[in-house]
Amino acid sequence: MKNKTLAAGLLIIAILSMMAIFAPLISPTDPSLMDQNNLLAPPSYTHLLGTDSMGRDLASRMIYGARISLSIGVIAMGIATIIGLILGSAAGFYGGVIDTLIMRFTDIMLCFPTFFLILTVAATLESSIFNIMAIIGLTGWMGQARLIRGEILSLKEREFIQASRAIGCSDFRIIFRHLIPNAIGPVLVNATLGIAGAILLESGLSFLGLGVQPPTPSWGNILIESKSTLGVAWWITIFPGLAILITILGFNFISEGLKKRYA
Amino acid sequence: MPELLKVKNLRVEFNLNNDIFTAVKDVSLEIAEKETVVLAGESGSGKSITALSLTKILPKNARIVSGEVFFRGQDLIKIDQRMLVKIRGKEIAYIFQEPTSYLNPVYTIGDQIMEAIMLHQEKSRFEARAETLNLLSQVKIADPERVILDYPHQLSGGMNQRAFIAMCLACSPKILIADEPTTSLDVTIESAVLELLKGLQQKFGFSLLFITHNLSIAKKIADKICIMYQGKVVEAGNAGDIFDRPKHPHTKELISAYQQIGKL
Amino acid sequence: MLTYIFRRLLAMIPLVLGISLMSFAIIHLAPGRPSNVDQSLNPKISLETRMRLEKLYGLDKPIHLQYLNWLKMMARFEFGKSFSDNRPVSEKIMERIPITLTINIISMIFILIIAIPIGIKSALNPGSLFDKSMAIAVFIGFCLPGFWIALLLMNLFCIQLGWLPLSGIKSLDFEYLSFWQKAIDLSRHLVLPIFVSSIAGLAGISRYMRSSMIEALSQPFICTARAKGLPESTVVYKHALRNAILPIVTILGLSIPGLLGGSVIFESVFAIPGLGRLFYEAVMSRDYPLIMAEVVLTAGLTMLGNLIADISYAYADPRIRFRKQ
Numbered sequence: 001m002k003n004k005t006l007a008a009g010l011l012i013i014a015i016l017s018m019m020a021i022f023a024p025l026i027s028p029t030d031p032s033l034m035d036q037n038n039l040l041a042p043p044s045y046t047h048l049l050g051t052d053s054m055g056r057d058l059a060s061r062m063i064y065g066a067r068i069s070l071s072i073g074v075i076a077m078g079i080a081t082i083i084g085l086i087l088g089s090a091a092g093f094y095g096g097v098i099d100t101l102i103m104r105f106t107d108i109m110l111c112f113p114t115f116f117l118i119l120t121v122a123a124t125l126e127s128s129i130f131n132i133m134a135i136i137g138l139t140g141w142m143g144q145a146r147l148i149r150g151e152i153l154s155l156k157e158r159e160f161i162q163a164s165r166a167i168g169c170s171d172f173r174i175i176f177r178h179l180i181p182n183a184i185g186p187v188l189v190n191a192t193l194g195i196a197g198a199i200l201l202e203s204g205l206s207f208l209g210l211g212v213q214p215p216t217p218s219w220g221n222i223l224i225e226s227k228s229t230l231g232v233a234w235w236i237t238i239f240p241g242l243a244i245l246i247t248i249l250g251f252n253f254i255s256e257g258l259k260k261r262y263a
Numbered sequence: 264m265p266e267l268l269k270v271k272n273l274r275v276e277f278n279l280n281n282d283i284f285t286a287v288k289d290v291s292l293e294i295a296e297k298e299t300v301v302l303a304g305e306s307g308s309g310k311s312i313t314a315l316s317l318t319k320i321l322p323k324n325a326r327i328v329s330g331e332v333f334f335r336g337q338d339l340i341k342i343d344q345r346m347l348v349k350i351r352g353k354e355i356a357y358i359f360q361e362p363t364s365y366l367n368p369v370y371t372i373g374d375q376i377m378e379a380i381m382l383h384q385e386k387s388r389f390e391a392r393a394e395t396l397n398l399l400s401q402v403k404i405a406d407p408e409r410v411i412l413d414y415p416h417q418l419s420g421g422m423n424q425r426a427f428i429a430m431c432l433a434c435s436p437k438i439l440i441a442d443e444p445t446t447s448l449d450v451t452i453e454s455a456v457l458e459l460l461k462g463l464q465q466k467f468g469f470s471l472l473f474i475t476h477n478l479s480i481a482k483k484i485a486d487k488i489c490i491m492y493q494g495k496v497v498e499a500g501n502a503g504d505i506f507d508r509p510k511h512p513h514t515k516e517l518i519s520a521y522q523q524i525g526k527l
Numbered sequence: 528m529l530t531y532i533f534r535r536l537l538a539m540i541p542l543v544l545g546i547s548l549m550s551f552a553i554i555h556l557a558p559g560r561p562s563n564v565d566q567s568l569n570p571k572i573s574l575e576t577r578m579r580l581e582k583l584y585g586l587d588k589p590i591h592l593q594y595l596n597w598l599k600m601m602a603r604f605e606f607g608k609s610f611s612d613n614r615p616v617s618e619k620i621m622e623r624i625p626i627t628l629t630i631n632i633i634s635m636i637f638i639l640i641i642a643i644p645i646g647i648k649s650a651l652n653p654g655s656l657f658d659k660s661m662a663i664a665v666f667i668g669f670c671l672p673g674f675w676i677a678l679l680l681m682n683l684f685c686i687q688l689g690w691l692p693l694s695g696i697k698s699l700d701f702e703y704l705s706f707w708q709k710a711i712d713l714s715r716h717l718v719l720p721i722f723v724s725s726i727a728g729l730a731g732i733s734r735y736m737r738s739s740m741i742e743a744l745s746q747p748f749i750c751t752a753r754a755k756g757l758p759e760s761t762v763v764y765k766h767a768l769r770n771a772i773l774p775i776v777t778i779l780g781l782s783i784p785g786l787l788g789g790s791v792i793f794e795s796v797f798a799i800p801g802l803g804r805l806f807y808e809a810v811m812s813r814d815y816p817l818i819m820a821e822v823v824l825t826a827g828l829t830m831l832g833n834l835i836a837d838i839s840y841a842y843a844d845p846r847i848r849f850r851k852q
Contacts, residue, residue: 108545111826111833115788116806120553120822123810200672204792207674208807226678227796231686241675248670320753352756359751367748369769369845379755414845430755 006257012250020067031060032215040233050235052225058235061217062243068218069247072133073199079137080198081191084144089175091145092152103149106142114139118201122210132211136198147190151183185262189255196251203244219244267470268294268317268355268438273330275309275316286312286325288494294438299464299471301481301502303517304491310474313491314440318351334438353383356431360443362423366415372426373411379433398429401466402459421452425459432467439464440472445480457484478521482506490514528848531841535834546826551597554819555590606820611812616820619805626696627794627801631786634721635779638728643775646736650771651763653741661733668730673789677723677796684719692716694798723793728782735778736771743771773844780836784829 019026028048035047035055043050049058091102109117117139125131155161156179164174205211206220214221219240226237275287287309294300302310315321317332318339332339334354339347359365367375376398377391386394392411399407402425415423424444431439441460445453461484464471475481481488485502490513498511509515600606606616649658685693692698696716704712743749744767752762790803798804802821809817841847 104541104545108542108549111542111546111784111829112549112822113784113788113825113829115791116822116825117553119791119806119810120550120818123813123815123818124554196670203672204674208792208795210810223675223678230678230682234682237675237678237682241672241679244672244675245667245670248672249667252666252670315750318754320750348756348758350756351754357751357754359747361747365747365751367752367766367770369773378757382756414849416846417849 003257003260005253006261009250009253009255009257012246013254016066016070016247016250019063020070023063023067027060027063029057029060031056031064031217033057033060040229042233043235049239050233052222052233052236053229058222058239061222062219062239065217065219065222065240066243066247068129068212068216069199069202069220069244072129072136072202072212073195076133076136076140076198076202077191077194079134080141080194081144081187083137083141085148085180085187087141088145088148089152089180092149093156093171093175093179099149102145106145109139110142112139114201115204118205119208119210122205127210127213129212129216132202132205136201140194140198140201143194144187144190147186148180148183151186152179155179155182185258189258189262192251192255192258196248196255199244199247199251266293267296267298267334268472269331269333270313270317271331271333273313273316273332274328275312275321276326276328278324278326285328286494287316290330290491290494290496292489292496292499294470294472296437297464297468297470298486299473299484300487300489301485302472302474302489302491303476303478303481305476305517307493308491309494310491311442314357314442314472314474317440318355319347320351320357349383352379352431352436353434354436355438355440356434356436358424358427358431358439358441358444361420361447362427362444363415363418363420366423366427368415370414371411372413372415372418372423376411376426376430376433379430383434394433395429398432399426401432401463402426402429404429420448421456424448424452424456428456428459428463432463435467436469438470438472440474442474443476444473446475446477453480460484478517490517528841531847532838535837539830539834542830543827546823546830547598547601548594550819550822550826551594553822554815555593601823606823607816609809609817610814611809611817616816619817620802620820620824623800623802623805626799627787627790627803630717630721630724630799630801631783631790633717634724634728634786635782637721638725638732639775639779641725642729642732643736643772645733647740647763647768647771649733649737650740650744653737658737661737665730665734668726671726673723673726674792674796676726677719677793680719680723681796691718696799720793720797720799723796724786724789727785727789731782732775732778736775739771739774740767743767746770773840776839776843777836780832780834780839783832784825787825787828 033056035041035051035057037055038044038047038051039055040053041047041051041055047057047059049062051057052061087102087106091099118135121135121139122131125135152175161174161178164178169178202211203218203220203223206218207223209221209224212218212221214224222236222240226233226240229236270290270292273287273290274285277284277286290309290313292300292302302313304310312321312325316327319327321327327340330340334350337346339350366372370378373392373395376395377388380386380391380394381388384391395411396407399410404410404422404425410418410422410426418426428444439460444460445456448456457480460471463469471484473480473484482502487500488502488505489496489499490505490511491497492511492513498505498509498514505514506518509518604617606620608614609616609619645661649655649661652658681693684691692715696713698704698712698716701709701712744763746767749762749767752766753759757766787803790801791807792803793799794801794804795807802824805817806821808814809821
């Protein structure tokens with residue numbers, strides 16, 4: 001593949017996904033298993049990435065953490081994209097009052113700093129994994145909505161759309177079979193960036209204690225312990241953070257690669 | 264009459280993604296004092312590049328491969344950048360096709376003209392301002408006091424072109440190079456600008472290198488004509504000779520095309 | 528110009544109303560009533576207190592009346608009393624504003640000082656080693672989790688090297704220091720938070736400046752500037768830069784929500800007593816009056832930031848400031 005960036009990104013994400021899907025098979029031990037003899041132990045043969053203060057194997061926790069982070073990222077962005085698609089295409093296609101209302105709503109939502117919005121909702125709900133996905137999705141659709149609206153506005157007047165109207169296609173059909181497939185390029189690019197963003201948000205939330213709750217491992221909540229073990233247990237700080245970094249790099253590579261393809 | 268500018272075998276190449284494109288192939292021409300030379304040809308024949316190369320104003324991917332441009336005994340291609348910068352604007356000035364986009368949108372007309380004056384002459388801001396007002400009235404702008412405070416987007420194309428000409432005349436250049444200065448203007452404005460240029464040439468005594476694809480303009484103002492085609496000068500000579508007895512097939516094509524539309 | 532400002536202000540009104548509605552909706556429509564404080568989180572609130580609070584905040588009234596009440600409170604900048612210590616919310620917020628404001632403003636200045644020259648230099652030599660390495664640095668910068676970098680830097684500078692203090696904004700003996708020593712103490716405490724806060728902005732603005740400069744340098748009037756005989760430095764810094772830098776003000780304004788959101792994280796990591804940390808504490812203790820107030824405040828600041836950015840741009844760009852005759 002000539003598009004090296006895209007290839008690199010896909011490779012990284014493929015490896016991570018494999019890790020996530022086959023976690024039970026790959027993981028050295030059970031992530032909640034506490035090895036009392038090896039509390040806060042540095043990396044060794046028995047524990048490749050070390051252990052945390054409760055003796056749990058870091059490598060296992062991180063592999064299971066991949067499951068959590070990736071699935072939250074993808075599903076949250078999926079929710080955001082669906083909401084964005086619906087609102088954006090309605091606004092772009094119908095125009096007029098509907099457009100104004102939807103765009104005003106988008107503007108209002110954009111006035112709230114994302115993190116504040118997410119934390120506020122997190123304050124009213126319990127932190128289940130589904131809730132986290134929902135919250136991130138419900139607060140992150142604005143970019144997609146604007147993007148799709150823009151694409152549809154420019155595609156709307158093209159000949160093939162007017163032709164499909166002429167032969168009597170229903171609005172629904174026009175939107176879903178003609179407009180959206182042609183607008184999908186930038187949406188996909190944005191979606192991959194969005195997944196990276198969602199993973200970042202989830203790890204931030206978990207780090208603050210409002211995301212994935214222990215003992216379920218998430219890269220973010222493993223890092224909670226690094227605050228208290230700074231300087232003593234470097235492995236707890238380095239590895240989860242590195243994992244987040246690499247994952248986000250992977251998705252950004254994909255996004256850059258897609259940009260080159262659809263540009 | 265002695266030549267003011269002598270171009271010998273100029274060759275300019277463009278590097279487009281590792282493909283070399285030769286835009287100007289061994290072009291030679293001469294401009295004498297107070298002479299009007301028209302560089303005519305179709306779009307893409309290399310006229311503009313030739314003109315810009317004379318003072319080495321070229322985009323980063325372009326390169327002057329060989330040739331000489333003699334001006335007052337110096338080869339402009341070879342001299343130091345510091346000396347070249349003193350000749351640009353002062354001895355050789357340029358007018359471009361679309362005046363509004365060739366003027367900086369964030370500075371007033373007055374500022375841009377005064378900048379040219381203060382760059383090459385030892386004048387105070389106060390003196391430069393007076394000079395600017397004078398120049399603006401020389402190019403027949405009705406209300407110089409107001410125009411000096413205007414921004415390019417506030418004026419029409421024709422006004423901007425006049426102001427541009429004023430800016431070029433700021434230091435009484437020896438050669439004025441006009442690259443299709445009337446192409447983007449309305450026909451009525453076009454003849455007014457041409458009249459203006461001719462009149463100013465009488466007054467200030469500069470040579471004019473006028474680039475155009477429009478042979479009817481060429482006929483009106485040229486002393487000498489150079490016809491360019493695909494980067495080469497295919498025919499050159501006195502205007503009268505070229506129009507009455509064209510030799511090169513491309514020249515004949517151009518002339519007959521204009522005659523057919525009834526413009527010659 | 529004045530008509531432009533006026534129109535923008537007018538357009539802001541529905542936005543303000545919308546913000547008040549949204550913040551109200553988020554809290555009140557979410558499952559779990561605002562007064563339904565989890566006993567385990569805040570044992571101070573007994574059933575009796577809860578019912579008193581409900582009455583106080585009119586939570587027993589129908590929802591549209593509650594909203595009007597909320598609007599009235601907002602208009603008077605009264606946000607009630609904090610659940611955790613009964614102090615007026617506005618007081619608690621006002622205490623914290625100076626610190627967060629200081630950090631964010633210094634952050635923005637820092638970003639401008641560093642990112643603009645980097646962008647310009649990259650634009651002047653596109654494809655050079657400098658440009659390419661900056662591009663890589665920016666890419667990685669966008670991908671770094673802020674809190675992770677904060678932790679790493681803390682480890683390096685505070686623990687391993689011992690150059691900087693670990694947390695807070697003042698040392699324990701702050702009160703006893705001279706003025707100059709106080710200034711240095713504050714700076715040492717704020718270095719890391721400001722740096723962490725600026726990373727995303729640095730990456731974004733240097734990239735933006737680069738493309739803005741490249742675009743400006745390709746404009747026709749640059750050719751004119753060169754043809755006039757201006758030295759290259761004047762062409763770049765007087766003619767190109769002035770055009771390229773116009774949108775930067777807008778970008779800065781648009782980065783306000785990002786900066787505010789980011790402050791929640793780094794203030795928690797560095798134990799800075801600012802608005803972000805206050806918000807975090809409010810969320811953890813389900814202190815709804817405080818939460819609502821901060822949400823509205825930050826949304827308002829964002830809106831204000833956008834407004835100032837738009838107006839500054841309109842003022843700076845003569846094409847908008849002076850309409851055609």
